[in-house]
Amino acid sequence: MEKGKKPVSKDIKHEYPIRGMDFVAAGEASSNIKHTLQLIGFAPAIIRRAAIAAYESEMNIVIHATEGTLKTTISPERIEIIAADTGPGIPDIELAMREGYSTAPDHIREMGFGAGMGLPNIKNVSDEFTLDSTFGKGTTLKVVIYNQ
Numbered sequence: 001m002e003k004g005k006k007p008v009s010k011d012i013k014h015e016y017p018i019r020g021m022d023f024v025a026a027g028e029a030s031s032n033i034k035h036t037l038q039l040i041g042f043a044p045a046i047i048r049r050a051a052i053a054a055y056e057s058e059m060n061i062v063i064h065a066t067e068g069t070l071k072t073t074i075s076p077e078r079i080e081i082i083a084a085d086t087g088p089g090i091p092d093i094e095l096a097m098r099e100g101y102s103t104a105p106d107h108i109r110e111m112g113f114g115a116g117m118g119l120p121n122i123k124n125v126s127d128e129f130t131l132d133s134t135f136g137k138g139t140t141l142k143v144v145i146y147n148q
């Protein structure tokens with residue numbers, strides 16, 4: 001490399017705003033992410049895992065939070081998804097991680113959500129999974145899927 005020149009990053013970065021309770025736009029971000037991964041040519045099994053992580057984290061912001069973003073960083077080696085929102089936060093992360101645990105109210109369950117399987121499913125498809133939350137402030141979920 002020439003002296004003084006920075007290496008060019010091959011990472012593809014995208015950011016998608018997510019609004020709480022917006023069921024019209026819900027699923028758009030994760031569908032875009034899936035489409036991007038297909039265009040790049042990742043293997044279907046990798047795309048499937050990333051699509052689950054993206055969709056479930058997007059829906060968790062739509063259903064449980066007020067406002068947030070999905071940020072993706074895609075490189076030939078890995079797919080990183082960071083879902084961050086500004087509240088209300090998760091009071092007990094261990095409890096939230098349990099299969100079947102959900103605080104979704106009846107009108108959300110009637111729409112087919114609230115099985116309490118989103119977070120456990122995201123963890124199952126992830127190579128790296130970090131869930132941070134401050135009750136009253138917000139939640140950040142970071143997921144990495146290795147392309148291997």
Ligand SMILES: Nc1ncnc2c1ncn2[C@@H]1O[C@H](COP(=O)(O)OP(=O)(O)OP(=O)(O)O)[C@@H](O)[C@H]1O
Nearest residue numbers: 060064089096102103104113114115116117118119
């Ligand atoms: N971004 C978030 N902000 C606040 N609370 C959250 C967030 N994500 C998850 N939770 C809490 O964690 C619980 C479990 O989440 P999980 O995704 O596993 O299940 P669910 O969203 O309730 O149902 P499902 O994902 O099966 O439709 C939720 O019911 C909610 O109480």
Ligand SMILES: [Mg+2]
Nearest residue numbers: 059060118119
């Ligand atoms: Mg969920």
